[in-house]
Amino acid sequence: MIATIPLSDFGTGIALTPDGTRAYVAAGSNVLVVDVATNQVASTIDVGDMPYAIAISGDGQRGYVTDLMQREVWMLDPGQQLRRQACRPRRARAARCCDPASR
Numbered sequence: 001m002i003a004t005i006p007l008s009d010f011g012t013g014i015a016l017t018p019d020g021t022r023a024y025v026a027a028g029s030n031v032l033v034v035d036v037a038t039n040q041v042a043s044t045i046d047v048g049d050m051p052y053a054i055a056i057s058g059d060g061q062r063g064y065v066t067d068l069m070q071r072e073v074w075m076l077d078p079g080q081q082l083r084r085q086a087c088r089p090r091r092a093r094a095a096r097c098c099d100p101a102s103r
Contacts, residue, residue, distance in 0.1 A: 003039040007032055013054040015063065017078065024078070026051035026065055031076065047074045 009028030016023050022042070023034040031051055035042040049069035056063045056078060063076030 005034055005039050005041070007041065012052050013065075015054045015056045017056055018058060018060045022078070024054050024056060024063060024065075024076075026054045031063075031065055045076060047076075048072065 007025065007027050009030070011025040011027045011032075013026040014023055016036075021036055023036055025032040025034060026047075029046065029049060029051070031045040031047050031054065032041050033043045033045065034040070047065055048067045050067060051065045051074070052068040054063065054065045060078060063078050065074045065076060066072070067074060
């Protein structure tokens, strides 16, 4: 173990930015943004009832987090530390629901 980072709630998913400077942790009703250099929570993004799994795009421009209770996928803007939009995917359209270019 390198460090222990205190969180406001238990974490269920974690994703690192491609440059390794930030970790996004799905915890409680938020996504916690952890500064990896300082091992501190730098900011909090409110995403609804129960964020569960999280992913950051390969270019670091978008994040996606699933809300287990609402059955939604939230699109995040990591640069602005904001929640952008939600969609309720259907089985065949799950990958397309959060990508505005695919509509």
